Amino acid sequence: xxxxxxxxxxxxxxxxxxxxxxxxxxxxxxxxxxxxxxxxxxxxxxxxxxxxxxxxxxxxxxxxxxxxxxxxxxxxxxxxxxxxxxxxxxxxxxxxxxxxxxxxxxxxxxxxxxxxxxxxxxxxxxxxxxxxxxxxxxxxxxxxxxxxxxxxxxxxxxxxxxxxxxxxxxxxxxxxxxxxxxxxxxxxxxxxxxxxxxxxxxxxxxxxxxxxxxxxxxxxxxxxxxxxxxxxxxxxxxxxxxxxxxxxxxxxxxxxxxxxxxxxxxxxxxxxxxxxxxxxxxxxxxxxxxxxxxxxxxxxxxxxxxxxxxxxxxxxxxxxxxxxxxxxxxx
Numbered sequence: 001x002x003x004x005x006x007x008x009x010x011x012x013x014x015x016x017x018x019x020x021x022x023x024x025x026x027x028x029x030x031x032x033x034x035x036x037x038x039x040x041x042x043x044x045x046x047x048x049x050x051x052x053x054x055x056x057x058x059x060x061x062x063x064x065x066x067x068x069x070x071x072x073x074x075x076x077x078x079x080x081x082x083x084x085x086x087x088x089x090x091x092x093x094x095x096x097x098x099x100x101x102x103x104x105x106x107x108x109x110x111x112x113x114x115x116x117x118x119x120x121x122x123x124x125x126x127x128x129x130x131x132x133x134x135x136x137x138x139x140x141x142x143x144x145x146x147x148x149x150x151x152x153x154x155x156x157x158x159x160x161x162x163x164x165x166x167x168x169x170x171x172x173x174x175x176x177x178x179x180x181x182x183x184x185x186x187x188x189x190x191x192x193x194x195x196x197x198x199x200x201x202x203x204x205x206x207x208x209x210x211x212x213x214x215x216x217x218x219x220x221x222x223x224x225x226x227x228x229x230x231x232x233x234x235x236x237x238x239x240x241x242x243x244x245x246x247x248x249x250x251x252x253x254x255x256x257x258x259x260x261x262x263x264x265x266x267x268x269x270x271x272x273x274x275x276x277x278x279x280x281x282x283x284x285x286x287x288x289x290x291x292x293x294x295x296x297x298x299x300x301x302x303x304x305x306x307x308x309x310x311x312x313x314x315x316x317x318x319x320x321x322x323x324x325x326x327x328x329x330x331x
Contacts, residue, residue, distance in 0.1 A: 005030060006029070007030060007032075007049065008050060008053075009048070009052075011034075011035045011036075011040075011055045012036065012054075013056065013060060020111070021034075021111075028120055030052075037059065038063070038064075038066060039061075042070060051127035052083065053081070054107075055084055057085070081126075082104060085107050086108065086109065087108065165177070166181075168227075170224065173227050173230075173242045175243075179239065179241035182251055183309075184305055186251055186298070187298060187308075190298060196255045196299065198252045198298065199251060199296050199309065200294065200295045201248075201294045201312045201315075202249065203291065204226060204246035205289055205291060205324040205325055206289040207289055210222055210287055214285070215280075222289070223242070225278075227242065230272070232271075233264075233268050237254070238250065250265075261295065262329055273290045275288050276289070292320045293328070294318065295327060295330060296329075296330040311330040314330060315329060
């Protein structure tokens with residue numbers, strides 16, 4: 001990226017002085033702007049960014065001190081370097097006054113060509129260095145913004161991948177991997193907190209008939225509706241998981257007495273047995289299915305998760321063998 005040519009403002013109410021300045025600064029590499037009064041100088045400063053202002057002190061209506069003071073009141077102008085050009089006010093008191101108004105240097109009249117050109121060159125070099133630094137900082141800021149966006153996008157993708165690895169794509173429920181992790185966590189928590197938990201395994205009765213009679217899209221919609229109903233029946237610290245096909249699992253935390261646990265699972269059965277309204281190619285239709293549930297309570301701190309799963313699985317098959325649409329609690 002190229003840095004634009006710097007601009008110099010020359011302010012003097014004498015035309016001959018402006019001509020002389022123009023001649024001396026022709027080879028400076030800067031674009032020259034001229035003002036013959038303080039008001040004209042202020043107007044130009046509103047429209048341009050100057051690398052340097054060469055300001056005559058002794059002007060009618062508004063002298064150089066007043067111009068410098070007004071420039072200092074504007075936040076975007078107060079850093080613009082000002083060199084006072086003067087034949088008067090050579091004493092130290094007036095020099096200090098000029099510095100208080102924002103002057104960075106003085107050049108005395110009659111102007112020495114070498115001194116003027118040397119000082120102008122120094123300030124143009126400083127301006128170019130500041131401009132280059134600003135460009136570098138802007139580029140770094142832009143790159144930092146890009147990096148922040150890239151990091152945020154990478155984190156989003158990583159979170160999405162982690163979610164996909166541990167959740168069922170169809171229903172959004174925890175999958176078999178996350179289910180086993182939650183089950184082991186519940187087992188580890190029981191000795192510390194003293195509250196037992198239960199595992200309930202569910203099979204959907206009649207699901208195969210929905211797939212066969214209405215197609216897989218209807219079966220998928222039914223599974224999503226079942227997942228939604230199950231999620232609404234559990235508490236925040238419980239877990240609902242889809243293990244595959246029409247198999248679901250519940251990890252019921254903080255189990256108290258067995259009759260209350262059985263009543264909760266029977267309520268789940270009743271909710272799942274309510275009709276489902278699904279959309280087919282020929283309009284909406286109702287589907288009726290039910291659930292068989294096998295329940296096992298975690299009681300032995302020295303047992304394994306596989307033993308608990310087998311106990312719930314045996315209870316599930318007992319529920320299916322006894323006519324389905326029911327809950328059986330493992331002994």
